[in-house]
Amino acid sequence: LSTDARLDRKALLGQPLTLEIPTQGFLSAPRYLNGKITAIAVSSEEIGRHALRGVYLHVQPDLVADDQAATS
Secondary structure: OOOOOOOOOOHHOOOEEEEEEOOOOOOOOOOEEEEEEEEEEEEEEEEOOOEEEEEEEEEEEEOOHHHHHHHH
């Protein structure tokens, strides 16, 4: 979610993205997933007096070969 209406979607396409996923347990290391942004969708909603934008990213994992991505 963002309150900033300015988002350069074209600049984000193809950019790398790393997701950090916390794991259970105090000493457990988080998991990291890497990929590139292949699609972006934006939705707007007003909650009270605040206009919020939801930004949805489609991320292609780095583990997927380019020829597999073309067939999926």
